[in-house]
Amino acid sequence: MKKFEEKTIHSNRLYEGKIINLKVDDVSLPNGHTSKRELIEHPGAVAIIAITTDKKIIMVEQYRKALERSLVEIPAGKLEPGEAPETTAMRELEEETGYTAEKLVKIQTFATSPGFADEVIHLFAAEGLSKATNGAVLDDDEFVELMAITIEEAEQMVADERIYDAKTAFAVLWAKQHLLIEN
Known part of the structure; x- marks a missing residue:
């Protein structure tokens, strides 16, 4: 039991x-x-921490109707039926940002709101980024602005509440630790 x-x-x-x-x-x-x-x-989702060779984090800014405002977030997307999280992550990275990755490293799977939802997010780090030949290919109802920001800019956006969702705040903490280890 x-x-x-x-x-x-x-x-x-x-x-x-x-x-x-x-x-x-x-x-x-x-x-x-x-x-x-x-x-x-909820079928679950993926989120991707993509860090460029010049140590910038790829983010997207988009309007979130539930909060009635725009947020800066790491690329993410919903799992499709029968699709492996790694497949979804590669697809979403390319569709939302126009980048591809040589490799994905799983960081964590976590529940988003376990008090009332069964959604889990599979968080990946994208390694070996390169620009896709097609660029970003957004869904018809998807409007995002792509940005590459430093860890210091990301921390300021958390403080200013431009980064406001848990997955992205977690990603900023992970990226800061990861970048410190590399230096």
């Missing part, structure tokens, strides 16, 4: 979307009582 496990008594799917599904589960709690859990199902 899992510590503090909540067993599902009944599940009611309220919405099935292109990116997420929403359901409400009735659960039995460890103390014998029952409760409801509002849950989001």
Whole structure:
């Protein structure tokens, strides 16, 4: 038995979307009582830390409707059904940034919002960057500005809350440590 496990008594799917599904589960709690859990199902995602030979981090700035503002983020994207995270990461890196990588190194897999969502992000470092022949190939509904910034600029963007999401803040910390080790 899992510590503090909540067993599902009944599940009611309220919405099935292109990116997420929403359901409400009735659960039995460890103390014998029952409760409801509002849950989001997500297929998972990847995120890529891409550092150029001149020690700049490739970022994209894009509008995030949920927060009603633009954010600076590392390249990322949703897993497609049956697609390996490494495949998604290579595809998203090229589509969003116009870069390809010789190699991907897995850094971490982590939950984004475990209180209500099952989404996990697979975080990779891209090594051996080069410009793709096609450049960035964005989806029809995707509008991003590409930028290459220093670790100091990234830290300032975290302080200014231009970098505001957890995956990118984690990536900045990782990149700083990684760049310090290399020097």
